Amino acid sequence: MNKRVLGVIDATTYHEGLKELMIHRSLAAIPFAGRYRLIDFVLSNMVNANIESVAIFPKFQYRSLMDHLGSGKDWDLNRKRDGLFFFPSSIIEGIRRGIGSFSHFAANMDYFQRSKQEYALITNCFTVSNMDFKPVLDKHIQTGCDITEIYHLGKSMQMYLVKTAFLIDLIQTREKTGYTCMSDVVTDIYHTYRICRYDYHGYAAMIDSIESYFAASMELLTPEVWNKLFQKDHPIFTKVKDEPPTRYLRGASVHHSIIANGCQIEGVVENSIISRAVKIGRGAVVKNSIIMQKSQIGDHCVLDSVIIDKDVRIETGTVMTGSRTSPYVIRKGTGQGALMNI
Structure with a gap:
């Protein structure tokens, strides 16, 4: 997937139910499992799928997120070509419930237009999973869909795979169509696009409240869940800190x-x-x-x-x-x- 897919992580989401943990940090930077941050999971999944160009689009309290990710070295994304990119938002907009603000993307259109990857994978920053994105791309190509939306247990994971050229067109025509983000497109009953569904059957937890954060954390203490999330051949990477044993x-x-x-x-x-x-x-x-x-x-x-x-x-x-x-x-x-x- 390295020369075919562009990784796009929306880190602008604000969940009111997590405000106690988001006063000094963004949602993407909330600690999880003792040594990780929430963004580590989707970012590691992209890296494990050989995606070499990943753009982070943050908005709220993103200093700790940038400090955590740095140059992307711990994810092997500190590269001369492609690598890890940050595009903070300065746009003031109303409540948007979907992932991937087209206005935010439009402010950084050069990134998309200069990319050589044929496809773009747009995801949220708050899903804890160990997902292989390669089968998603295979199905997307085989079906010839305009948009492939990833689901888990019958619920959208707010992750979308599209052709980069198609994404650019959605961004450029947003004022004409009224679409503000990807969910606007897939939920519009009048759209003329072919939208497909990919069902992910592995472990996944979407963190959107203190209750879901606490429940997902406690689930980690179950060996079955831990082994599904942390796999030797599909590792979850994080910032390395040299500290002595406990x-x-x-x-x-x-x-x-x-x-x-x-x-x-x-x-x-x-x-x-x-x-x-x-x-x-x-x-x-x-x-x-x-x-x-x-x-x-x-x-x-x-x-x-x-x-x-x-x-x-x-x-x-x-x-x-x-x-x-x-x-x-x-x-x-x-x-x-x-x-x-x-």
């Missing part, structure tokens, strides 16, 4: 959890996901929770069904309890004390 001190107990590098654990961790460089104090108990990078959990704290964002400090003796259907969220860089028990 230290388990006297009194530490870890069960059914994912622990990233660089942590220091003295307490009890059960059924949880612990990101890099987290410190869990003596006698602390962390259950059914997600603790993000560099957060510190004080001695004798009790956390159950909570999401702790990055750089949070939980003071000694603090008790916080949420539920699987409504996890309690602590914002990035804040602190919680024993007098603020939940």
